[in-house]
Amino acid sequence: MSLRDLPALNAALNAASALCILAGFMLIRRGRREAHRRAMLAALVCSSLFLASYILYHVQVGSVRFQGGGAARPVYFTVLASHTLLAVLVVPLVAVTLRHAMRARFDRHRRMARLTLPIWAYVSATGVLVYFMLYHL
Secondary structure, three states: OOHHHHHHHHHHHHHHHHHHHHHHHHHHHOOOHHHHHHHHHHHHHHHHHHHHHHHHHHHHHOOOOOOOOOOHHHHHHHHHHHHHHHHHHHHHHHHHHHHHHHOOOHHHHHHHHHHHHHHHHHHHHHHHHHHHHHHHO
């Protein structure tokens, strides 16, 4: 694997995280707590691997400029801005939500998860969208 492969890997890790988050949500709605726990921990692993790979790539390459024009340009920057802002916010949200679950404080975990899960899912899904717009438009 080379440095050029990392953006595609990052998109795949974001997609995997989004799918694990969705699965975890569906599992908990069905009362399958242990399966939910495994899905959410898998989402955490995927997101953590993404973050490490993302940092490694951008330390080596720096910023990558958006080459698209026309209507795609404001759409890209709108998605990127919301993605970036929420990506910074989601890290402590996930940490607190996970901490409540690990300490079996499920009432607090549930309250936090109602905020954390949609933001985390959005960040993961828009990470894939940003990749496609940046590298394939």
